[in-house]
Amino acid sequence: MVSVRKIALVAVALVAVALAAYALYTYTGAPKAPREAEKPLKGMKVLFIVSFRNFRDEELKAPLELLKELGAEAYIASTQKGVARGMLGMLVDVNLTLSEVDVSKFDAIVFIGGRGTPKYLWRNPEAVRIAKEAYEEGKVVAAICLAPGVLAEAGILKGKRATAYHTAKQMLIEYGAEYVSEKVVVEGKIVTAMGPEAAEEFAEAIAKLLSGG
Structure with a gap:
């Protein structure tokens, strides 16, 4: 017959092990609420403009x-509301038409490319208006x-270094930009990038400008 004392000792030991395991879990593996320092763009609004x-x-x-x-809070604008579709099948809900865009409400305007762009x-005229107003108001403008x-x-690349997909090179030159064959170019608060292969660097450049870098 197992004594009451032994049962009590075993119970105490099991409780101690359970508490230790819980402490280890909460220290190393428990989900943690995001800290403010990990959300440097909290409160900022970014508008992405896409071809429908x-x-x-x-x-x-x-x-x-x-x-x-x-x-950051993200919004999508296009030439009409509904569901915009990407070349590879990505679907996004359009929040605003271009004519509804109030540039003053956003910290950054990001123009997305693709073969629907031309x-x-x-x-x-509305896309050009948005780009010009964003630049004049000191927003981050990216494309x-x-x-x-x-x-x-919009006339905001004149005299500035910029890049783009090769089929847009001549267009940039005609409007007075200094075309450079680089993946990503940052000129002040303007970010331009070549294409999908530069998407991640493009994203990082925008984030850096928004965070004051």
Whole structure:
């Protein structure tokens, strides 16, 4: 027959082990609430402008995910409301039409490229207005792939170094930009990038400017 004393000792030991295991878990493995220092862009608003059809998926996905992870609020604008579709099948809900965009409400405007850009964004007066107002108001203005063409049309690349997908090179030059064959170019608060292969560096450059870097 096991004595009451032995049973009590075993029970105490088991409780001690359980408490130690819990303490170790809470110290090393328990989910922790995000700290403010890990969300440097908290409170900032970023507007992504996409072609309603055939924007380039990676060019949106990389900065969208990174900036949201850092605490920014993200919004999508296009030429119409509904569900915009990327070249590779990515679907995003459009929050605003271009004519509804109030630039003053955002900290950054990001133009996404893709083969739909010439049809939906080039020579689009509202897209050009947004780019020009964002620049004049000191916002971060970014564009990738074919989308730097919109910045060129807005006149904000004149005399500045910029890059873009090779088929937009001549357009940038015609509008007075100094075209450089680099993946990502930062000039003041303007970020331009070549294409999907530069999407992650593009995202990081935007994040750095927004965080004051």
